[in-house]
Amino acid sequence: xxxxxxxxxxxxxxxxxxxxxxxxxxxxxxxxxxxxxxxxxxxxxxxxxxxxxxxxxxxxxxxxxxxxxxxxxxxxxxxxxxxxxxxxxxxxxxxxxxxxxxxxxxxxxxxxxxxxxxxxxxxxxxxxxxxxxxxxxxxxxxxxxxxxxxxxxxxxxxxxxxxxxxxxxxxxxxxxxxxxxxxxxxxxxxxxxxxxxxxxxxxxxxxxxxxxxxxxxxxxxxxxxxxxxxxxxxxxxxxxxxxxxxxxxxxxxxxxxxxxxxxxxxxxxxxxxxxxxxxxxxxxxxxxxxxxxxxxxxxxxxxxxxxxxxxxxxxxxxxxxxxxxxxxxxxxxxxxxxxxxxxxxxxxxxxxxxxxxxxxxxxxxxxxxxxxxxxxxxxxxxxxxxxxxxxxxxxxxxxxxxxxxxxxxxxxxxxxxxxxxxxxxxxxxxxxxxxxxxxxxxxxxxxxxxxxxxxxxxxxxx
Numbered sequence: 001x002x003x004x005x006x007x008x009x010x011x012x013x014x015x016x017x018x019x020x021x022x023x024x025x026x027x028x029x030x031x032x033x034x035x036x037x038x039x040x041x042x043x044x045x046x047x048x049x050x051x052x053x054x055x056x057x058x059x060x061x062x063x064x065x066x067x068x069x070x071x072x073x074x075x076x077x078x079x080x081x082x083x084x085x086x087x088x089x090x091x092x093x094x095x096x097x098x099x100x101x102x103x104x105x106x107x108x109x110x111x112x113x114x115x116x117x118x119x120x121x122x123x124x125x126x127x128x129x130x131x132x133x134x135x136x137x138x139x140x141x142x143x144x145x146x147x148x149x150x151x152x153x154x155x156x157x158x159x160x161x162x163x164x165x166x167x168x169x170x171x172x173x174x175x176x177x178x179x180x181x182x183x184x185x186x187x188x189x190x191x192x193x194x195x196x197x198x199x200x201x202x203x204x205x206x207x208x209x210x211x212x213x214x215x216x217x218x219x220x221x222x223x224x225x226x227x228x229x230x231x232x233x234x235x236x237x238x239x240x241x242x243x244x245x246x247x248x249x250x251x252x253x254x255x256x257x258x259x260x261x262x263x264x265x266x267x268x269x270x271x272x273x274x275x276x277x278x279x280x281x282x283x284x285x286x287x288x289x290x291x292x293x294x295x296x297x298x299x300x301x302x303x304x305x306x307x308x309x310x311x312x313x314x315x316x317x318x319x320x321x322x323x324x325x326x327x328x329x330x331x332x333x334x335x336x337x338x339x340x341x342x343x344x345x346x347x348x349x350x351x352x353x354x355x356x357x358x359x360x361x362x363x364x365x366x367x368x369x370x371x372x373x374x375x376x377x378x379x380x381x382x383x384x385x386x387x388x389x390x391x392x393x394x395x396x397x398x399x400x401x402x403x404x405x406x407x408x409x410x411x412x413x414x415x416x417x418x419x420x421x422x423x424x425x426x427x428x429x430x431x432x433x434x435x436x437x438x439x440x441x442x443x444x445x446x447x448x449x450x451x452x453x454x455x456x457x458x459x460x461x462x
Contacts (some may be wrong), residue, residue, distance in 0.1 A: 001087060001349070008349050009070070011039030014086040014147065016139060017093035018043025018075070019050025021318040023155050025325075027090065028054070028071075029332045030342045032061040035068030036351055037342070043075050044082035051075045057325045057332070066334060079139070083146035088345055091139060091162070092155040095132040096455040098315070102308040103451035104128055111436050111444055114292045116281040116305050119157040120216045121405060122433045125285070126412050127448045129161045130424065131455045133416035136162050140169035151348050153178055153341060154359075159215040160374040160409055163359050167372075168413065176386060177359030178341055179215055179376070181278040184248075188262060189275075191248060192237045193225050204338075209277070211357045211378050212366050212391040214402060214409075216282035218357070218376050220275040221392070234275055238266035245302040261302025264291055272398050281306065286405060288432040350383030360388060368393045373406050404430050419459040421445065 002010050018024060024043075031037065041058060045051040058073030076082035083089065104124030105115055118124030136156075143152060143166075152175035156162050163177045186204035193202050202225065210222040223230035237246075245261025260280035268276040268283065276283050280303045284291035291301045298305055324330040340356050347354040355378050362375040365388035369375055378389040394402060408427040415423040428434050428441045436444070449460055 003350075006351060007036050007038070008351070009038035011037060011088065012042065012086050013039065013088045013090060014042045014044065014076075014082040014150070016044050016079070016082065016089065016091045017156070018054055018082075019045035019047045020054070020092050021050070021315070021322055023092040024054055025057075025332055026337045026339060027092075027341060028058050028061065029334075030337055030339060031071055032064070032067035032069045032332070033334070033336055034342050034346075036346060037349075038070045039087075040072045040074060042082045042086070043073060044079060048075065048077070053322055053326055057322075060325075060328065061332065064331070079142040080146055083142055083150070086147040086150045088348075089143060089147060089150045089152045090155070090341070091136075091152065093132075093135065095128060095135055095156070096452060098308050098312050100131065100452040100455055101128070101311070103448055105306075105308055107448050107451060108433075108444060111440055112294075113433055113436070113444075114289070114294065114298065114305060115433070116284055116292060116298065116303060118285075118306075120159070120282065121285040122431060123428060123444060123448060125158050126408070126424070126427055126431070127452060129158050129412050130416045130449075130460075131452055132156065132158065132162060133165050133413060134457055136165040137169050137417075140166045140173065143173060144170040148172070150174070151345075152176070153344070155179075155341075157216075159359050161413060164361075164374045164409060164413055165416075167361055167374075168417075174386075175360075176379075177215065177374070177376075178339070178344070179357070179359065180339055181216060181282060182209070182211055182218055182357045182376075183338065183340075184279060185209075185220070185265070185275065185277040187248060188246070188265075189223060189225070189230055189234065192234065193228070193230070196233060196237065197225075197228065209275075209378075210389075210391055211277065211376060212394055213277070213376055213398075214374065214405060215359050215376050216278045217286040217402060217405065218277040219394070219398060220277050221395070223275060231275070235269060235273075238269045242266045242270070258306060259303075263302040267291075267301075272395070274395065274398060279303075285433065286401065289435060292433065344381050347381035348384060348386075354381045355379070355389065356381065358386065358388075360386065363388060365389060365391050366394060368399060369402070369406060374409065401432075404432060419457060419462075421449075421460070 043051040055073040105118035108123045115122045154177045159177045166175045186207040189207045190202040209220045245263045264280035358379045362373045365377045377391040380387040411427040
C-alpha cells in the first residue's frame with residue numbers, strides 16, 4: 001500500500017458474496033463517496049453473473065465527477081484469485097436460497113414457534129448456522145492460504161457464529177463483525193433527546209454509549225449526550241410511549257416489516273433497567289416467547305413477522321433495480337449510508353482513529369462472559385489494530401438471558417463441524433423459544449435438516 005497526501009489509492013479489497021444486491025451496493029456507494037481511498041475491488045460469488053453485473057455497476061461509478069473515490073471492479077472466478085494479496089476481505093453471503101430460509105422461518109410455526117427474523121437465534125438461526133459454518137470453514141482456510149495478513153470484515157448472519165468459525169479455523173486471523181443495530185438505537189436516543197431537550201438535530205454519533213452483549217442482543221448500561229445522563233431519561237421516555245409505541249421519523253413499523261415501535265425495548269427497560277440496543281424483531285427472538293407467542297401478540301408489541309414471501313418480493317424489486325443500474329437508467333445513491341465499514345478501514349490504515357461497536361472474541365472486555373466467546377462491545381480502531389473497550393460486567397438478570405445463547409454458540413459450532421444431531425438437538429432444546437418437548441424438537445430438527453439438505457454436508461445424512 002502506498003500512502004500519499006493522506007490517501008491510499010492502491011488497495012485491494014476482496015468481496016466474497018460480490019454479487020450481493022444489498023450490502024454490496026451500500027459498500028460500493030460509500031467507497032465512491034470517499035476520496036481518501038481507491039484501488040481494486042475483486043468480486044467473488046458462486047453466482048458469477050450477479051458478480052459481473054456488480055462489476056459493471058461499480059466501474060460506471062468512476063465516471064461520475066461527484067464521486068471522488070475511484071475503484072476498479074473485477075470479477076474473480078475463484079476464492080484464490082479474489083483473496084491473493086488482498087489488504088481487506090469483506091464477507092457478505094447468503095447461505096442457501098430463500099427456499100432454505102422459508103424452512104428456517106416457517107417450519108417451526110407448525111409447532112407453535114414463531115420467529116420474527118430467523119437468521120440468528122431460535123431454530124431458524126441455528127439451522128442457518130449449520131449451513132453457514134462449513135462455508136466459513138472454507139473461507140477461513142482460503143484466507144489463511146492466500147491473504148493471512150488481511151483484515152476481514154464480516155456482515156453475514158448469524159454474526160457471532162460466523163466470526164467464531166473464522167477464529168476457530170484460523171486463530172491468527174484479523175477478523176471482526178460489523179452490525180448496524182446499535183446505530184438504530186443511538187438514533188432512537190437522539191430523537192428522544194430532541195423531543196425531551198428541545199434540540200433541533202442531534203447526530204447519532206453524538207450519543208455515547210457503553211455496549212455490552214452479543215450480536216442482535218446488545219445492551220447499553222450507560223448512555224449520554226454531552227452532560228446529560230440518558231439512562232433516567234430513557235426510563236421516562238419508555239413510560240411515556242410504553243402503550244402507544246414510538247416511530248422514528250420517516251419510519252412507521254406498520255408500513256415496513258423491518259421496523260418496530262420499540263415497545264419491546266421499553267418493556268425490557270422496565271424489567272431490567274438497561275437499554276436493549278437492537279431492533280425489537282431481533283431482541284424478541286432471544287427471549288422466551290413473551291413477545292413471539294403468536295402473530296396477534298407480535299402485532300400488539302408493535303413489530304412484525306418478516307415472512308419469506310416478503311423477502312422474495314423485495315428481491316424482485318432489487319433485481320429490477322439491478323437491471324436499471326446496469327442500463328444506466330438509475331445510479332447508486334449519492335448519499336452516505338451511515339454504515340461505518342469505510343470509516344473502520346480508514347482507521348485500520350492509520351488515516352483516522354474510530355471507536356465503534358464490533359463483534360470479536362472476548363479478551364476480558366465483558367468480564368463475566370467466557371474468554372473467546374464472540375461478544376459485541378465498543379472497540380478502538382487505529383493503525384493495523386483493534387483494541388476492545390472494557391465494557392464491564394453484564395448485570396446478573398441480563399446475563400441469565402444471554403448465557404444460553406453463548407452456550408448454544410459453542411454447541412452449534414461443534415455440531416456443524418462433527419455433524420452431531422444429538423448436540424444440535426441439545427442446542428435446540430436450550431433455546432428459549434423452543435418450548436416444545438424433546439421428541440417434538442427432534443422431529444422439528446430432522447425436518448429442518450431435510451428441508452435444507454441441498455446446502456448441508458452429506459455427512460449429516462449418513
